[in-house]
Structures are given as structure tokens and as C-alpha cells.
Amino acid sequence: MKILHLIFILLFCSLSAQNMLPLDTLKLKEAKDMLADDYGNLYIYKNKDFSLTKYDSLGKQLGQMMLTVPYKVQSVQNPLTVALFSENAQEMKFIDQNMNEIQKVDFKHKFGFIKMAYAEDLQQLWLLDDSTKRLIQYNFRNETIINSYPFDASFDELSDLLVYENKVYILTKKQIRVYTFKFEKVFEAGIENGKRFRRENEAVLIITDNSVVKYIPEKELVTVFSNPDARIVDKNTLSYFEIKANKLYLYSLENKQEDSLQTEPDPKRKDTVQDVERSEIKPAEPDSPEGKLEKKTEEIESENPAESSLQKLIEDSSEVQSASV
Numbered sequence: 001m002k003i004l005h006l007i008f009i010l011l012f013c014s015l016s017a018q019n020m021l022p023l024d025t026l027k028l029k030e031a032k033d034m035l036a037d038d039y040g041n042l043y044i045y046k047n048k049d050f051s052l053t054k055y056d057s058l059g060k061q062l063g064q065m066m067l068t069v070p071y072k073v074q075s076v077q078n079p080l081t082v083a084l085f086s087e088n089a090q091e092m093k094f095i096d097q098n099m100n101e102i103q104k105v106d107f108k109h110k111f112g113f114i115k116m117a118y119a120e121d122l123q124q125l126w127l128l129d130d131s132t133k134r135l136i137q138y139n140f141r142n143e144t145i146i147n148s149y150p151f152d153a154s155f156d157e158l159s160d161l162l163v164y165e166n167k168v169y170i171l172t173k174k175q176i177r178v179y180t181f182k183f184e185k186v187f188e189a190g191i192e193n194g195k196r197f198r199r200e201n202e203a204v205l206i207i208t209d210n211s212v213v214k215y216i217p218e219k220e221l222v223t224v225f226s227n228p229d230a231r232i233v234d235k236n237t238l239s240y241f242e243i244k245a246n247k248l249y250l251y252s253l254e255n256k257q258e259d260s261l262q263t264e265p266d267p268k269r270k271d272t273v274q275d276v277e278r279s280e281i282k283p284a285e286p287d288s289p290e291g292k293l294e295k296k297t298e299e300i301e302s303e304n305p306a307e308s309s310l311q312k313l314i315e316d317s318s319e320v321q322s323a324s325v
Helices: 002-016 025-029 253-263 267-279 289-303 310-324
Strands: 018-021 033-036 042-046 051-055 061-066 072-075 082-086 091-095 101-106 114-119 124-129 134-139 144-150 158-164 167-172 175-180 185-190 194-200 203-208 211-216 220-226 232-235 239-244 247-252
Touching: 025 247, 033 072, 033 232, 033 239, 072 194, 082 114, 091 114, 114 158, 124 158, 167 194, 203 232, 211 232
Parallel strands: 158 194
Antiparallel strands: 018 247, 033 042, 042 051, 051 061, 072 082, 082 091, 091 101, 114 124, 124 134, 134 144, 158 167, 167 175, 175 185, 194 203, 203 211, 211 220, 232 239, 239 247
């Protein structure tokens, strides 16, 4: 019975960790990509009309931007300044929290062909120039090239670029590669449907179509969230998000940690449960034979503990039973 009770508790916790958000299923059906900022706002990108629309967690539209060519949203971790790169237009846009364009950087007249761009901050970009096979650090505020490194890597099916702590992260649909600025490869691993990087403090995460994978520096990849039935996934600092069957689900990171703790209770917790169970054993009634036996046993042990042998206990128990009869 106690095992069934524990199963029901774990089942309830696992179900409560999942919440369905009230977003229009038609809007989700047409979504090509989705991102979530740390305020719980959602950004839906559609290839159908090249639109980027921002919603709050209740499904209310907060803003929309209509684009003329495909753009890749780099990140919405800073919702005040969101960077978008277009390989077709050879430019990068920056938009504010109301989805208004605040700046545009044109690459056509200064570089060859930029395959991917990464905005490190509000003044520096990292550019992969496919025509010259170079990685370029560019200050777009004063339009100057800070550094340039030979980078003769294959850019087929390139999904994203990240530069962090003197390492260059290259993500394609099928693998992740990590290089030094000297073009020395320090890590390589296969991955399915890689979409973009996400950096949280010192952690580098990889977002795929249906999973979130953590990079352990120069060692391995560890999957931290996965659902093969999901079509699109993303995360912010508090939750994981997924679109499944044209519905949007949220999984709280706090509930997920609580579930893992409840699955394997520690030995101290088990001892406490056993002590409580022992204390819940009901004492025998005083007038019953069992009660008289317990009382007589206590008297024998208090008068002379050394004589409270098994034989003494048997003799007194027989007397109590005969008396009760």
C-alpha cells in the first residue's frame, strides 16, 4: 500500500511539472522556430511570410516584425536588443523589445560573402567570411576590423557560430566543432538537427529540433532535455519549452530537480519513515491478555532486569492467560 502511495506521489509530481500554455494552435502549426526570453515571452518565426512575432505567456501579441528575406534569430536572452542575421541580404539587424529596428549593419560593401555572424555585444561582431576563409572580429560602431584569423573550415549546412573564451564554436546540422583561434580543433562530435547555441554563464548549450544538449568542455555532450515527439524546443533560465502536436508545453526546471530528488530518497529519510511507522503501532488494550502480558513483563524487568529471562516470561504469560480464561 505504501508503495502504491509513493507511485501516486511521483506520478503527480511528474504531471505537475508540465503545463500547457494558451497559445493559438494555428500559430504554432506554422512556426518554423520558437525562442523564449527570461521574462517568459515567446518569439515565433514563420518561414511562410518571414515574420517574427512576440507573445507573452498568456498568448497576447506584444509585437511583430515583417521581414522580406529569411533571417536567423541569434538569441533573445537580452530582449532589449535582439540580433538577427540574414545570409541572403548580407546584413544584421538589431531590434528592441517592441520589435522595432534600432540598427542595421550592411556587409555587402565591406566584405566578401559572410556565411554566419555572431554579435558578441552591442559593438562587436564575429564574421565567417566564406570568400576569404577568414574569421573576422569587427567593430560595427566605428566600422573597423579588430582581428582577422585564417579559418579554412567547411561551412556546409552551417547552423550557428559562437565565440567564447578564445574558442570558436561551429554548429552544423550534423555536428559541433570547437577550434582555437589558430584553427586547431579541440573537440568534435556528431549531433542531430543542430539549430543554435545558447550560453548560460559558463555553460554552452546546443538547441536541436527536439533536445537541449550541454557541452562538457573538450570531453563530451550531455543531453539535459529531450522529447522525440517534440517538433521545436527551447529554454530560458527557468524552464524548458516544447511544441508538440501544435501545442506549447512548459517544463519547470525546479520541478524537474524535485522529481529527481524524490525518485531516490536518501537513507536518513528512509530511517525517519521507519521510525514513524514503528511509533504508529497501536498499544494493546490494558484488559486484554496481551495488555496484561505487557504489564507483567514491564514489572519483571523493573524489579530485576537480570531475571527477565525467556523462561520467566513464559511462566508469567501462562498465568496471565489462565487468569483471563
